[in-house]
Amino acid sequence: MKKLFAVVLALFVLTGAVFAEKYFEESEYSYLNIPILKIYEHKSAYVVIYQAHGVTTRECYIPKTWINQGSKERCGKIRPLPTGLQAYMTLIYKDGEFTSIYLTVPSKHDDPVWGTLMGDDSQLPNQIDPSVIASYL
Numbered sequence: 001m002k003k004l005f006a007v008v009l010a011l012f013v014l015t016g017a018v019f020a021e022k023y024f025e026e027s028e029y030s031y032l033n034i035p036i037l038k039i040y041e042h043k044s045a046y047v048v049i050y051q052a053h054g055v056t057t058r059e060c061y062i063p064k065t066w067i068n069q070g071s072k073e074r075c076g077k078i079r080p081l082p083t084g085l086q087a088y089m090t091l092i093y094k095d096g097e098f099t100s101i102y103l104t105v106p107s108k109h110d111d112p113v114w115g116t117l118m119g120d121d122s123q124l125p126n127q128i129d130p131s132v133i134a135s136y137l
Contacts, residue, residue: 029099031090031093032091034090035051039087039114040115041117042121044064045062045063046064046067062076062103066101067103075101076103077100078105079103080105081105081107087104087113089102090102090104093130
């Protein structure tokens with residue numbers, strides 16, 4: 001009985017090893033997660049202060065049309081931050097070209113990560129350049 005159990009167990013382990021060997025193709029998608037230090041809401045854009053090279057900070061501007069539901073330019077989304085994590089943004093690329101951006105930030109705007117900017121749009125560029133952001137990391 002013990003020998004039969006040992007043989008069945010050995011066959012089970014070997015069968016699992018054979019089926020576990022799978023070949024995966026490399027995905028056409030890649031992403032970067034970037035820590036957010038501060039995000040300012042403006043009437044037409046989000047200004048994101050993020051950490052680059054672990055010690056320096058940079059800023060980028062994300063037009064609200066990239067986030068707004070139903071917008072033709074929509075390529076982003078604001079997601080609620082899970083408990084215990086630091087705010088971050090995710091840049092998603094397909095075949096090396098930028099496709100979308102996700103801001104994972106606290107839902108409540110009274111959190112210290114959030115801020116507000118006043119003023120006109122003349123000082124804000126229309127778009128961010130994700131390749132520039134990626135080069136600073």
